[in-house]
Amino acid sequence: MSTAKAANVEDSIESIAPEEESVVVGQREISNIELKAIIESLIFVADEPIGAKAIADIIYVDREAVEAAIQELLGDYQARPSGLQLREIAGGWQIATRPEHHEHIRAYLKSKPSAKLSLASLETLAVIAYRQPVTVPEILEIRGVQSPSAIKTLLDKRLIVAKGRKETVGRPMMYGTSKEFLIQFGLKDLSELPSMEDFQDLAGGAE
Amino acid sequence: MMEETTQTLEPEAAASTSSDAPQTISVAGAQPEIAPDLDSDQLKLTLGEFEGPLDLLLYLIRQDQINIYEIPVARITDEYLRYLQLMQELDLAVAGDFLVMAAQLLDLKSRMLLPREATADDEEELDPRLDLVNRLLEHEKFKAAAQMLWSRATVERAVFTRAEIETDKNNPEVVVGLFDLLRVFQDILARHKEEVLLEIEREEVTMAEMIERLRNMVRSAGELNLLKFFERAQSRRELVVAFLSVLELVRLNEISLRQRETFGEIVAKSVSPA
Numbered sequence: 359m360s361t362a363k364a365a366n367v368e369d370s371i372e373s374i375a376p377e378e379e380s381v382v383v384g385q386r387e388i389s390n391i392e393l394k395a396i397i398e399s400l401i402f403v404a405d406e407p408i409g410a411k412a413i414a415d416i417i418y419v420d421r422e423a424v425e426a427a428i429q430e431l432l433g434d435y436q437a438r439p440s441g442l443q444l445r446e447i448a449g450g451w452q453i454a455t456r457p458e459h460h461e462h463i464r465a466y467l468k469s470k471p472s473a474k475l476s477l478a479s480l481e482t483l484a485v486i487a488y489r490q491p492v493t494v495p496e497i498l499e500i501r502g503v504q505s506p507s508a509i510k511t512l513l514d515k516r517l518i519v520a521k522g523r524k525e526t527v528g529r530p531m532m533y534g535t536s537k538e539f540l541i542q543f544g545l546k547d548l549s550e551l552p553s554m555e556d557f558q559d560l561a562g563g564a565e
Numbered sequence: 566m567m568e569e570t571t572q573t574l575e576p577e578a579a580a581s582t583s584s585d586a587p588q589t590i591s592v593a594g595a596q597p598e599i600a601p602d603l604d605s606d607q608l609k610l611t612l613g614e615f616e617g618p619l620d621l622l623l624y625l626i627r628q629d630q631i632n633i634y635e636i637p638v639a640r641i642t643d644e645y646l647r648y649l650q651l652m653q654e655l656d657l658a659v660a661g662d663f664l665v666m667a668a669q670l671l672d673l674k675s676r677m678l679l680p681r682e683a684t685a686d687d688e689e690e691l692d693p694r695l696d697l698v699n700r701l702l703e704h705e706k707f708k709a710a711a712q713m714l715w716s717r718a719t720v721e722r723a724v725f726t727r728a729e730i731e732t733d734k735n736n737p738e739v740v741v742g743l744f745d746l747l748r749v750f751q752d753i754l755a756r757h758k759e760e761v762l763l764e765i766e767r768e769e770v771t772m773a774e775m776i777e778r779l780r781n782m783v784r785s786a787g788e789l790n791l792l793k794f795f796e797r798a799q800s801r802r803e804l805v806v807a808f809l810s811v812l813e814l815v816r817l818n819e820i821s822l823r824q825r826e827t828f829g830e831i832v833a834k835s836v837s838p839a
Contacts, residue, residue, distance in 0.1 A: 402727065452726060460723035471722050477711065478616055484710035500703055503617025503662050543714060544721040557709040 381423050393419065394427045394434075398444075398453075407450025407541065448540035449547060475511070482508040483517060487539070488554055491521040491532035509533070517542065618666030619704040621648060626701070633701060636694055638677045642670040673697065770803050775810040779833075783820055788834045791822070 380387045388396075400413055410428060414421040428444075428451060435444040442453050455463055464470070475483065482505045485497050498504060512518045516538045523529040535548070545551065625644050626633055649663055676693045770778075778797075783789045791811065798804040811833070814820045820833045 403730070405729070455725045457720050457723035460725070463725050467725070471719075474715075475718070480711040480714055481616065481707055484707050484714055487714070488707070488710060500700075500707060501617060502619030502666070502700070502704060542721055543717045544724070545717075552710075552713060554706055554710070557706040557713075 381419055390427065390430075393417075393423070394431050397424060397427050398431055401444070401451045402453050404450075404452075407447045407452040409450040412450070445544075446546045447544060448537050475515075476508070478503075478505060479508040479511045481505075483512055483535075483539075486512070486518055486533050487535050487548070487551060490534035491524075492534075493524050493530040493532050495530060618645075618663045619701060620708075621645065621663070622666070622697075623701055623705060623708075633698055634694075636698065638670070638674045638694060642667075642674045645670055669697070770806060772806055772810060772813075775803075775806045776813060779807070779810050779814060780819065783814075783833050783835045788832050791831045791833055794833070 380389050381393055396417060397413055400416065401408055410425045411421055413419075413428075414424045417424075432444050435442070441455060441459060443456055444451060444453055446452075481501055482497060485500050486492055489496065489500070494505075494509065497509075509518070512533075516536055518533045518539065519536045521532045521534040524532050539545075540547065622641065622645065625641055625648075626636060629640075631637065631641075646667060649667060652663075673693055779789075779794060782794060794811070795804060795807055798807045811820075811822075814833075815822060818836055821836050822831050822833055824831045
């Protein structure tokens, strides 16, 4: 989490109601502390990142109140040296371990880092992520090489999805990234991807 | 597209390539290695991972530390073609994409020989290389983007969420529908039928035969432990028949049953016609 984000959290903690205040959940009033705890447990139990709106719908609380409580919860997580992190990903909230402890977790799970994508697949994915919705001929134009197996791999891994057909000659299929893509690459949304101009500097600087 | 490739060369072939194209064969993402294989006379050439003609061009340009906006087309085209030739000598399949690029380079090379059109006010825009340069820069940007995705995915693979709990997936026991159940039940019935068929083939003992058997056994031994008689029965049905035949002979007063102690063995004796 960036420092700008942390500052943001501080602000929101100050701006929201003090913890003694209460909100109505279902039929009864509960304190903000309890609201925070309920939200935390829902985020924990959800098997996918869960959004503030989904939480608000479940516990019959204003979305604003839920969002404020999540920000407060986020502050709690950042304030203590927890093994867990609360993070925003793919348009929702998720409780996950910290990457620095992966060795021990892998030892327990007896798991190895899963199969990586090939360079061809990664490049194809990059083109799709930045140019979506994009057709196969357009990908070929940028990469200078055919990538049928890469497209298939990405579809199989559910990182990309078909986004309808382009109204042009041959009506080629258009592809875009999926929610799974956001999850696997730890992105809040597509706007979190670095801009192409940043890469321009990188590429240009190599002369 | 070319994957990581290891190609073994005959000694003379390796010698010829190294004299024709000394350093420019070092294409590929990583520096390829030509290393003598100590166990044999052959040389081994390892090409790194290498993706398409744009990759190759970029590599040639970067290797020679050329300003990408001032590509010496003739030189780069020669190097590019030499590489294609090498690929063919190594019997590597040269993908069509590479040949298309070769044609484009040759076209560019010939256009570079022509004098620029003097009518244009803006001389930069008329550089015939500009289109290729833009494609190369674009390609390079996406290579950097792929690199960024790779590092993100690496960090992300080190992050774990909680283990799956039972409700995360529909419980398969509940998912089974009525028709699945029926189908399984039918399977069981079918299997059962086969078993029944086998039993029918078995030899059957009639009541009359069983009575005769009991009569003979009692007669020949004088007395008969009923346990032994029942043990001869090979199926439940035979056992029932055997039991009935005992009752029948008792009713006809041909045999009498005696039990010497409670829960002890029951012995049948023929009732001697007094």
